[in-house]
Amino acid sequence: MPQPPTHSSSLDMAQPEPIDLSSGKYVKLWQGPQHPGITGNMSLELTLCGDEIVECKTHVGYLHRGFEKFMERRTYIQNFTVVCRIAVPEPTFNEYLYSAAIEELAGIEVPERANWLRALNLEMMRLASFLMWTGGMSGAFGLYTVPNWTLTYRDYILDLFEELTGARIYHMYIVPGGVRNVLPDGWKARALEILKGTEKMMREVDRVMMNNAVFKARSKGLGLIPPDMVDPYGIVGPNARAAGFKRDLRKDEPYLVYDQLDFEVVTATASDAYERAWVRQQEIFQCINLIRQMLERMPDSGPFQAQMPNVLHWKIPPGETYLKAECTRGEYGYYVVTDGSEYVRRVHVRGPSYTHAIAVMERLAVGTNIADIAGLMVSLHTYPPEIER
Amino acid sequence: MSLKDLISPFFVWQRAFEKPYTVGLKPIVERPGAPAYRGFHINMSDDCVGCGSCFTICQNHAIDMVKVDGLEAHGGDSGLRPRFDYGRCCWCGLCVDICTAGSLRMTNEYAWFTTNPDDFRFVAGMENKSWDGRTGGYHRHPDYHLFPPKRIEMEMLAPEESVASFTEVAKGYTEEQAKLEADRCVECGICVATCPAHMDVPDYIHSIRDGDYEKGLQLMYRTNPFPATCGRICTRRCESVCPVGIQGEPVAIRWLKRFIVDQVAEADYARILPNVEADTGKRIAIVGAGPGGLSAAYYLRLKGHAVEVFESQAQAGGMLRYGVPSYRLPDPALDKDIEHIRSLGVEIHFNHSIGRDTAFSDLLDNYDAVFVSTGLNVPSQMRIQGEDHPRVMDGLKLLDDVANGKDPQIGTSVAVIGGGNVAMDAARVSRRLGAEVTVLYRRRIEDMPADTEEIHEAQAEGCIFVTQAIPVEALNAAQSDQVTLKWGEAEMLQDPKGGRPRPVLQEERMHLDTFDTVVSAIGQGSNLDYIPTEISDQLQIKWGKFIPGDYQQMVLNKLFVGGDVANATADAISAIEDGHHAARGIHRFLDTGQRG
Amino acid sequence: MNSMLERLSKEFRVTDITERHPGLTTLTADKDVAETLLRELRDREGYTHLNFMTAIDYIERGVFTLVYMLHNYATKSTLSVHVNIDRVNAEMTSIHTLWAQAWTYQRELRELWGINFPGSPRVEEDFCLEGWEEIPPMRREFDTVEYCERTFTSREGRGTVNPREHMAEIIFPNRGGDK
Known part of the structure; x- marks a missing residue:
């Protein structure tokens, strides 16, 4: 693992030459806000010289729904239906972190079985999210077959979610106090079957995408994150692991049942678009492995919800906490402050995209070819809704 | 760039001849939602009680509680039903989780086409929908609760x-x-x-x-x-x-x-509590210092009227004092309530019997209004031979003696006849006096009018329950201080009209048991002898009970009645309400001269 | 950890040191030393990672509490540094020279809370609200319901009945407690 760099070297904000648009030398181009290369809606204001980007400004707000504000106006139980909408492709991390933060502040101990079910949900979510990302990544580089494969398997996983939680996207399954349901009959067997298919499909993806001359040529060296940029920019997750940082919250600060599972943190050596993709591919296999371990070890009986107070007038004593979990993109966190009333005083949602899609993106884009900008964006794996909450 | 990297992408061709994942265009097969899918709502309207918890928990304001044709508010049902606005619903299912009655759930139907946006606002379970009768869909798991289903146990003496x-x-x-x-x-x-x-x-x-x-x-x-x-x-x-x-x-x-x-x-x-309003100069007489009379006294006094209460006993409280044993209602608790009422200036004349010490008609003449709440204090007869046997005692007398600190001398083996609260009280009091107690009741335990908790406690305290037992005769026993009870077993006969089953005596299955005392506690009636016939003839009285009009008022404008002697429920809380309501009626009458 | 906290309370007069759960400690620092404290934590104590920064509106106390969440990867400990600033003309030293993503947070805080960070790059630009003319919406006094009622129209035909009041009206119109 590289030594933590000194910050000063990486903090030079991109300060391009003053750009005179009337000189005829530059073109201003908007990418987005509706661009499939970006999961969600945000836009990039690009200034081009030829086909090279000389300046990139990000614009967000297209998905701003003011979640943090209106959570202050809803009761603790009501908020649980709101939080999942903060990261559309990965609602489960919001559900888990919100619930866990509330439980910590309210002093509620969640039963063991609920912890296993929660971790199972989180890993399935990770798998589904990575599959969608793989499709997006290959699509951004012109490989349109892979998205068809991966999204098919993502849908199979959503089928499993539907069966277990009653919904495909906004599961609202992890609830303060535990979970809402237990595994239906025969669910484990169906899950194992789908995992088997996913694993086989991912080997094929490995062949046609990771070992593809075009993909390699375009993604290698694209958007390289030097190690000394990682901490100053707050880069986390696979983006940091690809740069050699062996950091994974599931290992470093285990939550739920991760301390009982066997896995190794995946790292690479140079965080360019290709290696970031490679790390994610490995984590997909790791994820399948973790789900299998959990299905084998999780208890099949016992309570799955703590004794709850009446949620209709649930007051939580004053306090604050910050809880985090490793989502597909790295550290996802909930900062929750309570003041003793029936309403939360403040919730701040920390999503990795906040820095990946803005500060990091604006810096990495400079010097990139316009054709690769979508690929670069996807390779950072960003979800704009978690930026503007 | 290696040769392998050039060739391997062509691997995608291997799947070219595979069966596609997606379904064919035609015919389109509708895919049902998963068995636990959170789809459209359904509400079992007969089970729903219209409590509105779904409305309260809905974070989207997608639910309104609305009146529905054909449903009236009654008993434990508000008559309102949830109406869903699918323009706002987010299908979280919290309404299902919180539903107290368990009547609300979601089906696994998720497709609904209509050209009228207002259709998406509907009262679930009251309008015909294509998903009616679907069994699949989300419902609350029995082990998952959003409020604690079990109550906090009250600690009881062993x-x-x-x-x-x-x-x-x-x-x-x-x-x-x-x-x-x-x-x-x-x-x-x-x-x-x-x-x-x-x-x-x-x-x-x-x-x-x-x-x-x-x-x-x-x-x-x-x-x-x-x-x-x-x-x-x-x-x-x-x-x-x-x-x-x-x-x-x-x-x-x-x-x-x-x-x-x-x-x-x-x-x-x-x-803390409200004080008496300015004096109105009106005087009101109240007959009986039980819960009904004192409740009326309290609310009338608050309005500034002068209130005098006439009580034939030495202490106030009526049945609460003399009918409810102190292990259920200790005197200090009752005194706390009564003392506050008296502290407001309510005057009580103790040992003062209307009809004996003051004529009823004098009350009507001398006061601006009269409230009568004299209760039920005459035990009902069992109507069996030997009922006047010296070892047969009525339950009220037993309780009265104990409340007054007298020893009722019941001996060591007691039979209590009846299944109401007085019977339970008599049985448990007898246990406390050291007797072995057998409770005989003509119907089944579940038919007993007594509070379930009372029954359980009586059982826990060692009272033996003999049900479907009808007393037939009280006979002289071998010893003069005992009594032999002849009783027969009963069979429950279903009422063909659907009423409650009726016990029928089985003549061939008779028993003879000897007790020190037989306590009869099968109900009470009223004694209205204090009302002169020329007055009572004008009043509506049926089976010894007054039939009051609105605001508890009788046809004589000045006369208001309430409590056990004027209602069918015959419990303290009803008497209190009668008193409160009569007070409101009296105040209104004195204020405006209006009848109810 | 403890020796560090001791030193901080001595040198930087930090107060309210509270352990929230193992690995998370909150403390409060004065506005004028905050930037130096953060730099010190980053460079000398290994708190190299800025998890996030945000604000809490304590309108009842007339302050915004700025929260800087710092993490030390080596010791796996997180510090939540609170800085109270005046709600009127709210202003704070920019830390964009300490962390590269800080300017984005500061832009957000400027837009949604109305807290200014002089010198922070592009701090005046819109963040996620374009053309917003109301008071900064994350301030407690901004009433979302009132804003919605003023700005949008509701669909006709909604309306709810309170079960208790409905039953009172139907079952016991003249009874119960005096209104």
């Missing part, structure tokens, strides 16, 4: 301990227990309609959660000047309709009421 003395059996909630129990209330307010006095139950329970017991006391006195009493012995109809009890145990409303009173010292009452 039976072996309780049977040894007249100490109060229920120990009362601690503050922590009361707050936990108060937390279970969903604040729907369904109970308010069923409570005879229409107490502000959700509000005073709320005050417990806030720890503001003085406010709780104020709220209770709005409708009931006997909270310490009712907090112990109320028949608590409210709990029988509490929606929390449908899938769990009802909120312990009675114990919570008691808890509030126990938190406030009597010395603080004057500061």
